[in-house]
Amino acid sequence: MNCYVVKNKPCPCDCDGNGQLLYISCSSCNCILLMCDEIGNIFDNLMSPLNSKEHLVIWRSSKQVCPQCKEVLLSNFVPATESLLKKIGMEESNYEVADENVFKSFIKLRSV
Ligand SMILES: [Zn+2]
Numbered sequence: 797m798n799c800y801v802v803k804n805k806p807c808p809c810d811c812d813g814n815g816q817l818l819y820i821s822c823s824s825c826n827c828i829l830l831m832c833d834e835i836g837n838i839f840d841n842l843m844s845p846l847n848s849k850e851h852l853v854i855w856r857s858s859k860q861v862c863p864q865c866k867e868v869l870l871s872n873f874v875p876a877t878e879s880l881l882k883k884i885g886m887e888e889s890n891y892e893v894a895d896e897n898v899f900k901s902f903i904k905l906r907s908v
């Protein structure tokens with residue numbers, strides 16, 4: 797299964813732009829968020845320029861839940877599928893297929 801990252805935009809969090817922003821989704825309501833694959837910080841404004849830390853909205857913690865349905869733990873989010881990205885109106889110029897290291901660090905961060 798492919799997972800997808802934001803295209804051509806470095807992550808604005810404390811990873812100093814080293815991280816890629818992975819699209820992740822809620823398994824219950826399909827809410828889509830972005831997760832830095834270096835540190836695990838989570839952002840919710842998908843369309844913003846993502847150029848400052850002000851866009852950092854959710855510090856990942858094992859107890860935090862989906863901002864939309866408030867039912868699913870953020871740690872249970874899964875990489876968003878391409879059909880889901882298209883469904884919310886994401887254009888192909890906004891995302892690209894992530895390399896497998898992104899998926900590996902997602903699994904690692906999620907289990908912390
Ligand atoms: Zn980052």
Ligand SMILES: [Zn+2]
Nearest residue numbers: 822825862865
């Ligand atoms: Zn949800």
